[in-house]
Amino acid sequence: MSTTASTQPKKVVLPLEVNRGNLSAALQQAIEIEIATIPVYLYTYYSINRTPSQTALQTQIFKDFKATQAGKEHPTSDQVLQEKAKELALKTVVFSNKSAALIMSVVVEEMLHMALSSNIKSACKLGGLPILVDKTPNIWPAYLPGHVPEFDINRSKLTLDLLHTFLLIESPNPFNNGNGEEGNAIEYTTIGEFYGQIIDFIKSKDISDEDFQSGRPQLLPKKGYYGQNNIDTIYYDENHKPQFANADDSGVLVGICDKASAIHAIEEIVEQGEGKPVEEDVFKINVEIEEKITASGIVEVSAEVDVDIEKEEIRGDHLTPKGEVKCPMHVGENKADFDDGERKELSHFDKFLEVYCTIKKTNEEFNKFLEIDNFDYTKYFVKDIATNPATSDYPEAIQKISNLTNAIYSYLFVMTEACYKTAGHKQYEIFMFGIHKSMIWLLDNLCAKMTGLTYIDPSNEVKTATATFENYAFSKASSPKSQIIALCKEAMKAGKVVTNTHLQRIEDLPDVALESYLVEKDAPLI
Amino acid sequence: MKKEIRNEIAKKASSNGCGGNSASNGCGSSGGSNSCVSSSGGSSNGCSSSSGGSNGCGSSGGGSNGCGGSPSKKSSQKDIAVPLELHACMGLNACKGHDRFGTNNCAGSGYCATQVHSCHTLNNCRNQGGCGLYGDTEEQCRPGANDCAWQGSCGTPIPAERFVTQGANQGKSVWQIARKLFEERMDKAQRTVNPAPFTYGPPVKWLENNGRTESCGSSGDKYCSFGLNNPAQSAEEFVKNSARHIDETMNNCECDKQ
Numbered sequence: 001m002s003t004t005a006s007t008q009p010k011k012v013v014l015p016l017e018v019n020r021g022n023l024s025a026a027l028q029q030a031i032e033i034e035i036a037t038i039p040v041y042l043y044t045y046y047s048i049n050r051t052p053s054q055t056a057l058q059t060q061i062f063k064d065f066k067a068t069q070a071g072k073e074h075p076t077s078d079q080v081l082q083e084k085a086k087e088l089a090l091k092t093v094v095f096s097n098k099s100a101a102l103i104m105s106v107v108v109e110e111m112l113h114m115a116l117s118s119n120i121k122s123a124c125k126l127g128g129l130p131i132l133v134d135k136t137p138n139i140w141p142a143y144l145p146g147h148v149p150e151f152d153i154n155r156s157k158l159t160l161d162l163l164h165t166f167l168l169i170e171s172p173n174p175f176n177n178g179n180g181e182e183g184n185a186i187e188y189t190t191i192g193e194f195y196g197q198i199i200d201f202i203k204s205k206d207i208s209d210e211d212f213q214s215g216r217p218q219l220l221p222k223k224g225y226y227g228q229n230n231i232d233t234i235y236y237d238e239n240h241k242p243q244f245a246n247a248d249d250s251g252v253l254v255g256i257c258d259k260a261s262a263i264h265a266i267e268e269i270v271e272q273g274e275g276k277p278v279e280e281d282v283f284k285i286n287v288e289i290e291e292k293i294t295a296s297g298i299v300e301v302s303a304e305v306d307v308d309i310e311k312e313e314i315r316g317d318h319l320t321p322k323g324e325v326k327c328p329m330h331v332g333e334n335k336a337d338f339d340d341g342e343r344k345e346l347s348h349f350d351k352f353l354e355v356y357c358t359i360k361k362t363n364e365e366f367n368k369f370l371e372i373d374n375f376d377y378t379k380y381f382v383k384d385i386a387t388n389p390a391t392s393d394y395p396e397a398i399q400k401i402s403n404l405t406n407a408i409y410s411y412l413f414v415m416t417e418a419c420y421k422t423a424g425h426k427q428y429e430i431f432m433f434g435i436h437k438s439m440i441w442l443l444d445n446l447c448a449k450m451t452g453l454t455y456i457d458p459s460n461e462v463k464t465a466t467a468t469f470e471n472y473a474f475s476k477a478s479s480p481k482s483q484i485i486a487l488c489k490e491a492m493k494a495g496k497v498v499t500n501t502h503l504q505r506i507e508d509l510p511d512v513a514l515e516s517y518l519v520e521k522d523a524p525l526i
Numbered sequence: 527m528k529k530e531i532r533n534e535i536a537k538k539a540s541s542n543g544c545g546g547n548s549a550s551n552g553c554g555s556s557g558g559s560n561s562c563v564s565s566s567g568g569s570s571n572g573c574s575s576s577s578g579g580s581n582g583c584g585s586s587g588g589g590s591n592g593c594g595g596s597p598s599k600k601s602s603q604k605d606i607a608v609p610l611e612l613h614a615c616m617g618l619n620a621c622k623g624h625d626r627f628g629t630n631n632c633a634g635s636g637y638c639a640t641q642v643h644s645c646h647t648l649n650n651c652r653n654q655g656g657c658g659l660y661g662d663t664e665e666q667c668r669p670g671a672n673d674c675a676w677q678g679s680c681g682t683p684i685p686a687e688r689f690v691t692q693g694a695n696q697g698k699s700v701w702q703i704a705r706k707l708f709e710e711r712m713d714k715a716q717r718t719v720n721p722a723p724f725t726y727g728p729p730v731k732w733l734e735n736n737g738r739t740e741s742c743g744s745s746g747d748k749y750c751s752f753g754l755n756n757p758a759q760s761a762e763e764f765v766k767n768s769a770r771h772i773d774e775t776m777n778n779c780e781c782d783k784q
Contacts, residue, residue, distance in 0.1 A: 051746040054753075093752040097745055224662045224677075229691045231659035231743030239755045242689060244696055248663075432677065440660060448744065 016186050018201040024128050026186050026198055027121035032145055033191060034114040034269075035135045035413075037169060039469035040142075040153055041107045044166075046447045046466055047157035048100040049381050051093075057380055058089035068370045076370075084369065088362075088380075094238050095358060096381035099158065101235040102351040105245035108233060109272045109348065112226060115416075116254060116265040119218040122420050123256035125211050132417040133410070133514070134471045140388035144169065146185030146194065151323075155469065156387045158378055163356040164325055167318075170349040172274035175323035192270045199266050202259050209258035217423035221253040225431055228252070232444075247345035275347035318353055327357035383451055385466040395455050397494040398465050403472065404487040404498060405446040410472040411480050411509075412438050418512045434510040441505055449497050474514055481511045614656050614670035614682040615639045615701060617722025618708045620715075633712055634705075634719035638728060639683040642738065651675050656682040658700035659743055663693030667779035669704035671711070683738055686727035687748045687761050694778040699768035701727030706776055726765035 018026045062085035069075035118130035141152035153169070156162045168175065174189035188194035201207065219225050228246040235243050251268040254261055318326055346354065359377050366375040386393070391402040415434045419427045447467040457463050474480045488506050491498035611624045616638050619625050625636025657669030659680040665672070669684060680688070680700075688700040695703070705722065712719045724732070730749040733739065750757030768775070 050744050051751060054751075090753065101745060222664070224665055227660070227662040227665075227692050229696070230661075231691060231745055234691060234745055236746065236753070238753045240750045240753045240757065240760055242697060244691065248693055248696075436660075444744070 018186060018197045020126060020206055022186070023124065023126045023198075023201065023207070024121065026201075027117060027124065027127050028131060029145055029185055030117040030195065030198065031114055031121065031130055031132065032135050033194070034110055034117060035132065036137055036142060036144060036153070037110050038107060038114070039136050039409075040155055040169075041103055041110065041166070042447070043155040043466070043469055044158050044162060045100055045103045045107065046451050047383050047385050048096060048103070049383060050097045050100045052096055052381050054089050054093045057092055058085050061085040061088050061092075061380065065370060068372050072371075088366070090238055091362075092377075092380050094236065097235040098243070099355045099358075099381075101233050101243075101245045102346075102355060105229070105233040106348045106351055108228065108230070108246065109251070112251065112253065113269045113272070115219045115226075116269055118416075118420060119254065119256045120212075120262050120265055122216040122218050123212045123214055123262070125214045126207070127214070129216070130417065130420050132413040134473075135413070136410075136469060136471050138471060144191075146187050147191075148187050148189050149175075154387050155389075157385050158355075158382045160356060160359055160378075163352055163359070166352040167325055167349060167356065168323055170273050170347070170352060171319050171323075172347075172349060173319055173321075175319060175321055190274070192274045195266045195270050199263055202262050202266075207259065209260075212256055212258050212262055217420050217427060218255055219253055219419055219427075219431070220255045223428065223431075226253045245345070245351070250345045271347070273348045275349065318349075325353070325356060325360075327360060328353070383464055383466075385451065385464050389466070389468055391468055391470060393457075394465055398450075398453055398455055400487070400491040400494040401446065401450060401453070401497055402465070402468055404484070404491040405443065405450060405467045406470045407472040407474070407480070407484045407487050408438055408442050408446065408506075409467070409469055410474070411484060411512075412443065414474070414480055414514060415510065415512050430510050430512060433508070434512065437505065438509060442502065445502070446498070453497070476514060479511050480514055481506070481509055484509075612640050612651065612654055614654055615684040615704060616724065616728040617701075617705050618670050620712065620717070632720045633717050634708065634722060637723055638733075638736065638738070642682055654682065656680040656684045656688075656700070657704070658684070658688045658690050661692070666690050666692050666695070666700070667703065668707070669700050671704070671707045683728060683733060685730045685733055685748070686724060686765050687730050689748070689764070694781070695775050698771060698775050699726065699765055702765070702768050702772055703775060703779070706772060726769065729761065 016022065062082055065076075065081045065085055066078070069081070114132070118132070121127035121130045137153075141154050143150045143153060151165065151168050153165055154162065169191070171190055172192060174193070186194060186197060188197065228248055228250060229244050233245045235245070237243055251272055254265040254268065256262050256265060318328055320326060362377040363375050366377070367373055391399050391406065394402055412435060415430050415438070418430055419435075422430070451464065451466045453465040454462055455465060474483055484506055485503070488498060488503050492500070492503065611620055613619050613624070613636075616625070616636060617634050619630060619636030619640070620633050622630060622632050624630065624640065626638035626640055630636035652674050653670055653672060654675075655665075655669070655672035655677055657666050657672075657680050661680065665677065669680075670682075684701045684704055686699065686701055690696055690698050690700055690703070705727065709719055730747075749761060
């Protein structure tokens with residue numbers, strides 16, 4: 001299944017149903033849906049400056065505020081502007097870190113979903129080897145394979161438009177933007193609906209528990225492969241107390257051995273994305289109306305009402321049938337907003353909704369305060385990077401670093417796929433020594449460094465580079481690792497970004513072949 | 527140069543009476559549990575490293591941490607005769623003279639780690655992993671007590687302010703878990719443990735002033751970089767709160783094992 005743009009006329013076709021004949025393709029489609037989201041979310045993550053300086057922000061914000069007052073008959077006093085600048089600077093240092101932590105917490109769970117779908121495919125006799133290599137979309141804007149309607153997905157810096165796209169991806173509700181799609185993918189209007197079709201088939205009599213006992217390797221729990229939180233999914237509140245974006249009870253790796261475990265794994269994917277189903281049909285939201293005048297003279301309005309609302313209305317409250325976002329008064333107040341039993345972790349949809357609504361409301365607040373109509377909150381913590389760039393857009397020196405970064409990104413999928421070809425110690429070594437090290441130390445390090453690079457484009461404009469998350473086409477003439485080493489040596493010649501330390505770490509990675517049949521029997525992995 | 531310094535420190539340790547360096551390296555290995563520096567490769571810690579590494583743990587094959595590499599059979603290779611224990615942080619040394627400066631008096635009283643690495647999976651050997659910040663719940667219960675190379679969940683040294691990010695111990699001090707595990711290990715070996723120079727581990731600011739920085743992650747300074755709080759007061763509240771709950775924390779780790 002491809003997530004490339006279609007140039008053919010669009011038409012709506014009837015959805016295919018999941019059956020024994022296409023279960024393998026449906027599970028592969030699930031894997032590719034999950035993979036398609038990873039570069040998109042990562043790209044946005046690296047556009048965020050997580051740790052802006054509070055002092056520098058306050059100075060910049062005050063300067064910007066002051067500029068809006070020029071020429072006004074009754075300008076707001078400097079004292080009030082300073083107070084608001086201080087308030088916004090503090091809010092920004094917390095929110096920039098928080099928005100990045102929320103996005104990273106979703107990325108962590110998307111990787112989990114890719115593994116859960118792969119476990120099901122690997123365990124299922126009708127499934128087969130999960131194919132993960134070269135499945136990052138090659139053409140941008142990309143589309144979710146099989147989603148009706150289709151919508152553009154860009155690799156973009158954090159903006160309201162982009163967050164709207166994220167909400168469409170994770171939406172628990174169908175929407176109709178007037179587009180259709182053709183193809184032979186299993187069609188769905190929400191990702192939850194897609195997985196629901198697979199669950200329906202697994203629950204049917206057409207497949208048995210024995211069908212999930214292929215004996216093929218899986219990524220299993222309790223092996224140190226997965227942690228819900230890490231230091232990149234946490235942020236600090238204004239009192240510098242750490243806050244954890246993911247909850248411990250929201251889900252982990254699941255070993256698949258029968259129909260029940262397969263269904264459990266799929267339900268975990270859906271609940272993390274869209275929220276855990278609400279058990280009661282009706283529940284209460286307490287909202288109290290209160291007006292408060294702040295020190296800066298702004299009237300803040302909060303509301304409290306006591307109403308009973310149907311589950312469906314709550315879930316549909318945030319995204320209209322046309323796919324427009326409607327910000328709730330209190331994110332997280334609806335039971336369906338959470339993905340865990342203890343209601344500590346927002347679903348992916350609601351994490352993105354919180355970021356979207358915070359930016360939107362902040363824009364509205366400061367447009368009103370400054371009496372302007374173009375306040376853009378994101379300018380204070382989002383880097384100005386291009387939309388959908390390719391490595392070829394960069395000058396030669398940055399291309400070398402970008403090629404290395406993409407090769408390591410692609411090698412992560414090579415190594416993960418290899419984990420489904422081998423079990424035991426060899427799998428453990430690939431995962432712990434290869435995947436973890438590549439993700440945390442190499443890829444993260446290079447992505448962070450790339451967003452600090454600037455270049456002059458052909459129109460003489462200064463641009464900021466960033467990691468492009470493209471598939472790197474490894475040659476089959478030599479091992480991917482040896483090609484990465486060669487790329488690293490080339491990148492080291494391009495400046496001081498890539499160093500001998502990177503090379504040493506790459507040399508420590510496991511040597512995983514692109515095709516498992518190329519591996520010599522008993523050849524040392526490391 | 528580093529090797530010369532290390533040997534000098536090791537000489538001091540050999541005459542300190544704090545559990546001398548026997549042929550089996552009794553002092554530094556604390557019951558053989560972290561004998562990464564054993565010279566012959568294929569050692570009991572599963573590190574299977576040979577000599578010549580940048581941190582005395584021994585790497586082979588040209589990598590920086592070479593776990594899994596085959597021991598060289600070249601006769602010209604020298605054994606490390608008097609190895610220095612490599613440990614993850616302040617207060618986790620098993621012997622006299624086995625801290626960063628080689629001047630500590632006895633077990634548990636050492637200043638700072640004798641090996642340093644920056645992040646998850648970069649530890650060269652057994653018991654050299656820091657913890658917290660990355661890794662799963664079980665890993666984060668074993669700071670300074672990991673089984674083998676590359677199994678530590680975070681960098682070393684372990685600042686007093688570093689916290690657990692996973693499981694029931696979320697938000698609790700990593701160093702205090704490491705110290706508790708170290709004390710339990712020493713207790714089994716019937717060794718007296720002296721207090722650490724800082725009761726709750728080395729503060730970030732102390733480490734910075736001594737040339738070592740906090741590692742890992744992009745979410746910012748764990749001590750404080752902004753906000754309305756008093757960073758020193760927050761840090762003190764954090765370590766004291768962790769200390770109050772240390773028994774519960776260790777129990778949580780036992781539960782995770784099951």
